[in-house]
Amino acid sequence: MQDSADIFDADLSGLGWAEWCERANELAGDDGYAEQLGDRHAALLIERKPTLLVTFESFSRLPELSPQAQPFGWSMAKALGWSHLGLISATDTWFRDARVYGYFDRLIDDGFFDEFEQVIFYGTGPCGYAAAAFSVAAPGAKVVMLSPQATLDPRVAEWDDRFLRMRRVSFSDRYGYAPDMLDAAAEAVLLYDPEIELDAMHAALFTRSNVMKFRTRYLGYQIEPALLRMGVIQRLLAQVSANKLTRLSLAQLYRRRRQDTPYLISVLQRLMADDRIHLTILHCQNALARKVGGPRFRRALSLMRARAQEE
Numbered sequence: 001m002q003d004s005a006d007i008f009d010a011d012l013s014g015l016g017w018a019e020w021c022e023r024a025n026e027l028a029g030d031d032g033y034a035e036q037l038g039d040r041h042a043a044l045l046i047e048r049k050p051t052l053l054v055t056f057e058s059f060s061r062l063p064e065l066s067p068q069a070q071p072f073g074w075s076m077a078k079a080l081g082w083s084h085l086g087l088i089s090a091t092d093t094w095f096r097d098a099r100v101y102g103y104f105d106r107l108i109d110d111g112f113f114d115e116f117e118q119v120i121f122y123g124t125g126p127c128g129y130a131a132a133a134f135s136v137a138a139p140g141a142k143v144v145m146l147s148p149q150a151t152l153d154p155r156v157a158e159w160d161d162r163f164l165r166m167r168r169v170s171f172s173d174r175y176g177y178a179p180d181m182l183d184a185a186a187e188a189v190l191l192y193d194p195e196i197e198l199d200a201m202h203a204a205l206f207t208r209s210n211v212m213k214f215r216t217r218y219l220g221y222q223i224e225p226a227l228l229r230m231g232v233i234q235r236l237l238a239q240v241s242a243n244k245l246t247r248l249s250l251a252q253l254y255r256r257r258r259q260d261t262p263y264l265i266s267v268l269q270r271l272m273a274d275d276r277i278h279l280t281i282l283h284c285q286n287a288l289a290r291k292v293g294g295p296r297f298r299r300a301l302s303l304m305r306a307r308a309q310e311e
Helices: 004-009 017-031 060-064 070-079 098-110 125-137 164-168 178-184 197-205 220-230 231-243 245-258 262-273 277-289 293-308
Strands: 032-036 041-046 051-058 083-089 116-126 142-146 188-192 211-215
Touching: 004 017, 004 070, 017 032, 017 041, 041 098, 051 060, 051 070, 051 125, 051 211, 060 083, 060 220, 070 083, 070 231, 083 125, 083 188, 098 125, 116 125, 125 142, 125 178, 125 188, 142 220, 142 231, 188 197, 188 220, 188 231, 211 245, 220 231, 220 245, 220 262, 231 245, 245 262, 262 277, 262 293
Parallel strands: 051 083, 051 116, 116 142, 142 188, 188 211
Antiparallel strands: 032 041, 041 083
16 A cells, blocks of 8 residues: 555656656555546546545646645645545646536446535636536535636626637536536535636626635736635635635635735736835735835835825
């Protein structure tokens, strides 16, 4: 049996797609497997405790989130002892592939999800779409999505011109329209930046009684790495699992941004771009007083004070 420490400490960086899948299968050992689903997708399973985290992740982004190029789900399995089922795509495919559909069909037929006391689906962007769409395979599951697309069907979302190549792909067949697939979910949480207009429009399509939407202004397209850096996602998933997540508790978690220098820099840039002199002064003073600012904040403070005196 593969030792847990070997799995979670393994370095998968620098490997190509096929090599990465082969190495992941070796690491899973008797506790799971890594199965390729055609040329562009793979499924990784590590079985532990009765909570199952199902993540959808892009292979090309693994090195951005993990120095060892490990799936994000492995960090949660290591920290909390959860089971993990990871669906990995070689590129951004939105997991629109008949082999992926067939894999989930097999899981349903085998009663796989029934073996766990709790199932949580997670993903961001194209993977957030997949987390919502495939959650229907496990009725009663919980879903956490970051900036997901609802669909790329041009009949519904022709206003989203970011992924034109995907308009040739069907989003109207099985596991298709993500908001409808959430009807069987116990609850879903959707985080997005309202400053990204197209993300906000997709978020509007997810308006459902069982979906809690939460705005994370100023994180932009870096919402996942920013929230991981702040430790928000890990604690959010833990609260979802413990049935303790509320809008208030999520807002309290998001207060961690006040200690995150990259986030404070984003706010500073926005204030200066909008020429908000006095707010910029207050923002810089606050950051410097809490020792999370640096030379950039001191320069901005000096500049804005001079501007204020001139006016």
